[in-house]
Amino acid sequence: MWKAIQAAYEAGGDIMKIYNTDFEVDYKADESPLTEADQASHNILVRALRELEPDTPILSEEGNHQSYEERSQWNKFWLIDPLDGTKEFVKKNGEFTVNIAKIKDGHPATGIIYAPVLDTMYYGDKKQGAFKMTQFSKKAGQLASLEEFRREAQAIPISQSSAQVKVVASRSHMSEETKTFIQEIKDQGHDVETLSAGSSLKLCLVAEGSAHYYPRYAPTMEWDTGAGQAIVEAAGGKVEVADSSEPLVYNKENLRNPWFLARL
Structure with missing residues (x-):
């Protein structure tokens, strides 16, 4: 390798x-x-x-x-x-x-x-x-x-102490579903910080412990996520189909991914 x-x-x-x-x-x-x-x-x-x-x-x-x-x-x-x-x-x-x-x-x-x-x-x-x-x-x-x-x-992941829940999301083009996800965390009494990054670096932020969640409620393809998912899971995290406990799978007939949530 x-x-x-x-x-x-x-x-x-x-x-x-x-x-x-x-x-x-x-x-x-x-x-x-x-x-x-x-x-x-x-x-x-x-x-x-x-x-x-x-x-x-x-x-x-x-x-x-x-x-x-x-x-x-x-x-x-x-x-x-x-x-x-x-x-x-x-x-x-x-x-x-x-x-x-x-x-x-x-x-x-x-x-x-x-x-x-x-x-x-x-x-x-x-x-x-x-x-x-x-x-x-x-x-x-x-x-x-x-x-x-x-x-x-x-x-x-690198151990980090923070009172905030950190969510990777686009600051300029945040979907309504992502806004709802963040609001649900706030409703549980948590302070939320929104982080922004391009490409698969969003998954890397989760893997390294810089972010707690990366909700992706928008289209991606398998090549966008495969490497990042492997790294997140190797770090002890999960990349699961949104609203389920099923991991993203690969080599589907349609190479487009469903919406997903990455988390440690």
Whole structure:
């Protein structure tokens, strides 16, 4: 898995080269933005993962999406979002990530998230736990294995004491359902602080203990959440379908996620 972490870091480096230029923005059929950085990252990740596990299928946001008839035969696969948060990339606010997840039997077993501008690497595996390494670029050259990374990284969640309940939500475009969720917490007598972050960093805030809840009552796709869910669950948290105790599952016929709630 160390090679996959290295691939995320390499992809982040290529993304930053483009980020620091006057890049052009195209738009997909659904009007979501697309840049050359998305494709550059995709190419790096696919090449590295195929070298790592030649026989393991890859499902990428920027790749050809295989038919459900073909995907239904997979018991494991790589799920990647080469540039999660392209809108944040275009705005140049730094809140975008490279996401790699290993899905086994419909559940995220391992997750890797690298935030290039923040230079922060997250890793989570149900058997090994969850970890965060800041200033990753300064340490990457000194690390030679996943074991060394885990020894040098900070285990998460990080214990934090706060009288407030912290909820990750959009300050500018908060849905009515999210407002209701927050109001219900307030009605229980809690003071609520609203945090904001782009891309899968919202799930990382929950995993590291900086936020208690991330209610997502808006559309997401499987590649948006796979890596983050693996990290949250490795940290001891849960990512469940809204108003249920069922975890998000993967490799569905329709790759769109239902609404969900992430929490520690």
